[in-house]
Amino acid sequence: MAEKSLLQNKDWCKGCGVCVGFCPKQVLVIENEKCVIAYPEKCIFCGQCELRCPDNAIYIVGGTKDE
Amino acid sequence: MSNNNGYKLVQGNEACVEGALAAGMRFYAGYPITPSTEIAEISAQKLPQIGGKFIQMEDELASMAAIIGGSLAGLKSMTATSGPGFSLMQENIGYAALAEIPCVIVNVQRGGPSTGMPTSPAQGDIMQAKWGTHGDHPSISLTPNSVQETYEYTIKAFNIAEKYRTPVVLLMDETVGHMREKLKIKDSSEIEVINRKKPTCEPKDYVAYRPDEDMVPQMASFGEGYRYHVTGLTHDETGFPTNNNDVSGKLVQRIVDKVEKNIDDITYYEEYRMEDAEIVIVAFGGVSRAAKSAIDDMREKNIKVGMFRPITIWPFLEKQINDVAQKAKEIYVAEMNLGQYFLEVDRVAGKKCPVKKINKINGELITPNEITYAVTGGAIND
Amino acid sequence: MTNTNCNEMTQKYYRVDRMPHIWCPGCGHGTLMNTVVRAIDKVGLNKDDVVVVSGIGCSSRAPGYMDFNTLHTTHGRALAFATGIKMANPKLHVIVIMGDGDSSAIGGNHLIHAARRNIDITTIVFNNNIYGMTGGQFSPTTPYGDFATTAPFGNIDKAFDLCSLAQGAGATYVGRGTAYHAPLMQKLIEKGLENKGFSFIEGLSLCPTYYGRKNKKGNAFKMHSYFKDNCVDIKVVEKNPEKGENKILIGEFYNSPKTEYTEGYQVIIDKFQK
Numbered sequence: 001m002a003e004k005s006l007l008q009n010k011d012w013c014k015g016c017g018v019c020v021g022f023c024p025k026q027v028l029v030i031e032n033e034k035c036v037i038a039y040p041e042k043c044i045f046c047g048q049c050e051l052r053c054p055d056n057a058i059y060i061v062g063g064t065k066d067e
Numbered sequence: 068m069s070n071n072n073g074y075k076l077v078q079g080n081e082a083c084v085e086g087a088l089a090a091g092m093r094f095y096a097g098y099p100i101t102p103s104t105e106i107a108e109i110s111a112q113k114l115p116q117i118g119g120k121f122i123q124m125e126d127e128l129a130s131m132a133a134i135i136g137g138s139l140a141g142l143k144s145m146t147a148t149s150g151p152g153f154s155l156m157q158e159n160i161g162y163a164a165l166a167e168i169p170c171v172i173v174n175v176q177r178g179g180p181s182t183g184m185p186t187s188p189a190q191g192d193i194m195q196a197k198w199g200t201h202g203d204h205p206s207i208s209l210t211p212n213s214v215q216e217t218y219e220y221t222i223k224a225f226n227i228a229e230k231y232r233t234p235v236v237l238l239m240d241e242t243v244g245h246m247r248e249k250l251k252i253k254d255s256s257e258i259e260v261i262n263r264k265k266p267t268c269e270p271k272d273y274v275a276y277r278p279d280e281d282m283v284p285q286m287a288s289f290g291e292g293y294r295y296h297v298t299g300l301t302h303d304e305t306g307f308p309t310n311n312n313d314v315s316g317k318l319v320q321r322i323v324d325k326v327e328k329n330i331d332d333i334t335y336y337e338e339y340r341m342e343d344a345e346i347v348i349v350a351f352g353g354v355s356r357a358a359k360s361a362i363d364d365m366r367e368k369n370i371k372v373g374m375f376r377p378i379t380i381w382p383f384l385e386k387q388i389n390d391v392a393q394k395a396k397e398i399y400v401a402e403m404n405l406g407q408y409f410l411e412v413d414r415v416a417g418k419k420c421p422v423k424k425i426n427k428i429n430g431e432l433i434t435p436n437e438i439t440y441a442v443t444g445g446a447i448n449d
Numbered sequence: 450m451t452n453t454n455c456n457e458m459t460q461k462y463y464r465v466d467r468m469p470h471i472w473c474p475g476c477g478h479g480t481l482m483n484t485v486v487r488a489i490d491k492v493g494l495n496k497d498d499v500v501v502v503s504g505i506g507c508s509s510r511a512p513g514y515m516d517f518n519t520l521h522t523t524h525g526r527a528l529a530f531a532t533g534i535k536m537a538n539p540k541l542h543v544i545v546i547m548g549d550g551d552s553s554a555i556g557g558n559h560l561i562h563a564a565r566r567n568i569d570i571t572t573i574v575f576n577n578n579i580y581g582m583t584g585g586q587f588s589p590t591t592p593y594g595d596f597a598t599t600a601p602f603g604n605i606d607k608a609f610d611l612c613s614l615a616q617g618a619g620a621t622y623v624g625r626g627t628a629y630h631a632p633l634m635q636k637l638i639e640k641g642l643e644n645k646g647f648s649f650i651e652g653l654s655l656c657p658t659y660y661g662r663k664n665k666k667g668n669a670f671k672m673h674s675y676f677k678d679n680c681v682d683i684k685v686v687e688k689n690p691e692k693g694e695n696k697i698l699i700g701e702f703y704n705s706p707k708t709e710y711t712e713g714y715q716v717i718i719d720k721f722q723k
Contacts, residue, residue, distance in 0.1 A: 094533065094536060094537050115717045120537065122532065122533075124562075125529075129559055132533065133530065135522075135533060136532065136534040136535075137536060138537075139520065139530075158523055288538075289541060290497065290518065290538050290541050291497075292497045294519075295518070296519045299521065
């Protein structure tokens with residue numbers, strides 16, 4: 001099983017802050033009008049950011065589908 | 068209705084449906100409107116019997132939209148209407164022109180403007196057929212003058228639509244639509260049927276709006292594995308929208324050119340007693356029948372008169388009208404409007420010979436006597 | 450495909466070389482578009498058999514990014530184009546994405562008639578309560594009293610309840626979700642796709658740029674939070690009606706299959722074809 005990680009596509013990010021608002025662990029911040037994964041070690045891979053990011057600019061890879 | 072030796076006694080509107088079916092129409096969407104309604108009724112009757120589809124839509128905007136959808140999904144599609152409905156269809160006719168979706172629109176003209184005279188003939192939509200939708204665009208309109216011709220030119224309308232991927236307007240008038248004459252239904256072996264070009268490449272190599280040498284792109288139907296995008300925005304060869312001025316300008320130029328530069332391929336007209344004619348009557352549709360009768364009368368009085376009858380109304384037959392004007396001493400344009408086709412004839416012929424109008428807009432046909440009087444004794448309402 | 454910096458779903462179903470999309474930062478449409486794609490994936494439709502049709506407006510740009518047979522039509526007419534497609538080839542899965550103005554102002558007539566016929570089209574409205582593409586004019590779903598560039602003194606038009614409208618007109622599957630309630634929205638679309646008939650799913654979207662700014666609704670996160678705090682599932686309200694007071698109802702409102710239009714037409718063909 002591959003390690004889970006949180007990735008982002010800065011070219012697509014418009015810095016709307018929806019992901020930042022919904023992140024329960026304050027992993028994300030806005031810097032220079034883009035989302036930045038500032039504290040990846042705090043991420044619990046809940047998927048709230050990926051679920052509501054309107055720009056498909058943040059996503060989780062790895063793990064199995066059931067998780 | 069009789070049916071003897073392949074002949075039937077039918078209305079122009081029925082001949083239109085027979086022609087459409089012969090050309091391969093398998094989808095009809097429309098909204099009832101006099102004097103075109105029989106085209107919808109007969110399509111509703113006949114299409115399911117050959118596995119085709121008919122739908123009565125909620126209005127003419129929807130009807131025009133539906134036939135574009137039907138065509139994209141692979142069926143040859145048609146709608147029919149009259150002036151008020153033709154007005155409502157205009158936006159989506161422009162869509163079909165820009166997105167290059169083959170389809171046929173029948174307009175059985177009645178008196179206008181507005182609700183006008185629903186059961187009376189008119190030819191008031193000539194300029195609308197050319198310029199009804201906004202922006203520059205190709206326009207093709209054919210005008211039959213008999214039941215048999217309605218059949219033949221409905222087939223041609225489909226063939227042209229398919230060949231050039233563009234909407235084609237069959238511009239009838241109430242006279243032709245409701246007139247009953249004998250119709251010879253041809254055997255399918257006698258009928259040329261043209262189908263749109265399909266892509267032969269792999270889906271991954273398909274560039275939906277890349278034109279071939281004939282300026283016409285290959286057209287895949289939705290559902291055939293060629294997933295592509297269709298839009299009414301100006302687009303590049305991939306079909307996706309673009310704001311690039313150069314690309315947008317070239318696209319509009321191409322869709323106009325593919326018709327205008329192939330005008331010889333879609334040129335249809337009739338010349339009647341033109342061999343030594345000094346006076347030429349230009350007439351089309353129902354009026355051309357009165358003109359023929361008037362010409363026969365005048366010929367008996369040794370007046371050298373003939374008729375040039377455009378069947379292709381749009382694009383304008385500039386070359387032929389120019390030739391007519393070289394020889395004619397006078398041209399009369401007889402039409403059931405206030406002088407719409409006249410504007411084009413006068414533009415081309417006006418510097419070579421006098422071009423005069425014979426017009427009538429009260430819902431009655433122009434009679435042979437009125438034409439004769441205009442030619443020999445002064446215009447009836449100039 | 451040139452850009453692979455995205456999740457699997459995006460790579461599989463989007464035209465990633467066309468992205469990022471044109472929508473404003475925080476626009477709910479991107480989130481709703483993802484619910485459509487996830488529902489298609491869940492139901493397991495073949496991409497070649499799916500047609501996505503739209504009209505004009507912000508929402509109607511969605512199909513351009515989606516890797517199916519896609520048709521961006523004229524304002525308000527998406528359902529009429531879609532009807533022609535479905536009639537011509539009933540094997541195709543036809544999905545229509547419209548906005549609130551597109552579906553219920555200029556296209557209102559087509560909406561009620563497509564619903565009345567119960568033609569098998571899954572219709573999804575991205576309702577952001579405003580005309581966004583033209584810069585913030587009120588739409589038929591702008592709440593009474595709200596502000597828009599064409600309602601500078603407050604909107605005196607009454608808003609449509611789109612789901613009631615569709616149900617009243619004959620839609621056989623009706624539901625409402627929101628951009629915040631993305632999993633519910635996806636589920637409703639899945640069921641809409643599975644319903645053989647006219648399905649209508651309203652997705653409440655958010656327009657921080659025009660509607661939000663004009664009406665002081667805060668940023669995109671605040672607008673999402675408004676949905677979180679003010680929407681109640683109809684199942685909850687059915688048990689406890691007081692929980693629905695002054696709330697927005699979401700969930701599955703109607704599910705009652707009836708004879709589908711193209712199937713009805715096929716019966717005629719089978720009976721009368723020579």
